[in-house]
Amino acid sequence: MTPPDVHAPGIRSAVESLVAPLAGTGAADVVAGRGAARPSGPTERRLPRALDEAVARLEASAWPEVAGSWSRLTPSGFPVEVTVLPDRTWQWSAEVAGPELPEPARLDRALRLLDRTGSPLPSATRQALVSHQAGRDLRFGAWIAGRGDRLKVYTELTAEPTAPGQAVPRGGRAASGPSGTSPAAAACHPGGRLSALPPGLPLPERVASGLARLPYGTIPRMLGAEPARQRTELYFRLTADGLGDLLPFLRATGHAEALRGLEESLPDGVRRLSGRRLGLSVAWAAEGPLELALFVSARTLFPAHPQGLLELAPYLTGLSARPCLVTLVLDPAGRAVSTRASVCPWPDGGRSRNGS
Incomplete structure (x- = not known):
């Protein structure tokens, strides 16, 4: 199947094509994010309201020629991404506006959209993120999901220094916190190994103490916040030194056996991830344990065996979509990992083929 053109007027049809085969066909499922509804009338929405509005903003871009191919959200530049779960339910992420909106203005736009839902970001977190981005060189600014x-x-975190000349190391051993500080405090200190975390960002002690055990060279890249669920996620880029360096962090976060689950779930075990660029997410809510996941490019996970992706994520079978990222949700007890996979439309003229 050849995908529709994904310039601005074609963004909606491309998104609808992505979600149409997924779980659910009724209007109630659309509200729950379970799938695309079959319209019973000319004005009925085929997408959840928030996604429908996001698509409308993108299609109204002042730069329609590039509105479907400029984004850093997906490998193809498409400004909407759909994440498919094993039961074929789905979630979505999108740019807050077309490419004409400068990156420094995107966080404010995203926060205003959250405000409209009646679940604004807590003021301390909001201020920390706004202050963190001020005056920095941003790649995407913020996304909504x-x-x-x-x-x-989703708010971009950057390791670029706030003040001129205040160098922040991107790898190797960074300076530790001031004498007498705890590992948790050192992790958040401007000179510590996680110096890209925004000063003043509220972190529970159980989170900060775990983050302090991440390998040197780990770089915070993004913060996700879902106020309605009081849920926060931090996303990191890991070093290429191997997953063995994560063991102190895994033990500190109650996931000491997690690598065993990876070993049992992947062809070639954890060696399947060797030499690949990996991301890590750490998620928490007001109560409950920390949740950890690894992220890897779908294209690089099975470069010589595209069918391997369908064996790992069979719920992608039959989708006319380009796989983007694979999420490996780690199990604290070392059981098999659960997976999610994000997809986007193929570029203009591409062909649908899973695993590439």
Whole structure:
């Protein structure tokens, strides 16, 4: 199947094509983010309201020629991404506006969209993120995401220094915190190994103490916040030194056996991830354990065996979509990992083929 053109007027049809085969066909499922509804009338929405509005903003871009191919959200530049779960339910992420909106203005736009839902970001977190981005060189600024109409915001974190000349190391051993500080405090200190975390960002002690055990050279890249669920996620880029360096962090976060689950779930075990660029997410809510996941490019996970992706994520079978990222959710007890996979439309003129 050849995908529709994904310039601005074609963004909606491309998104609808992505979600149409997924779980659910009724209007109630659309509200829950379970799938695309079959319209019973000319004005009925085929997408959840929040996603429908996001697509409308993108299609109204002042730069329609590039509105479907400029984004850093997906490998193809498409400004909407759909994440498919094993039960074929789905979530979505999108740019907050077309390419004409400068990156420094995107966080404010995303926060205003959250405010409209009645679940604004807590003031301390909001201020920390706004202050962190001020005056920095940004790559994407912020994205919005949701399951159905429940919104979350993804905020870019950057290791670039706030003050001229204040160098922040991107790898190797960074300076530790001041004498007498705890590992948790050192992790968040401007001179510590996680110096890209925004000063003043509220972190529970159980989170900060775990982050302090991440390998040197780990770089914070993004914060996700879903106020309606009081859920926060931090996303990191890992070093290429191997997953063995994660063991102190895994033990500190109650996931000491997690690599055993990876070993049992992947062809070639954890060696399948060797030499690949990996991301890590750490998620927490007001109560409950930390949740950890690894992220890897679908293209690089099975470069010589595209069918391997379908064996790992059979719920992608039959989708006319380009796989983007594979999420490996780690199990604290070492059981098999669960997976999610994000997809986007193929570029203009591409062909649908899973695993590439």
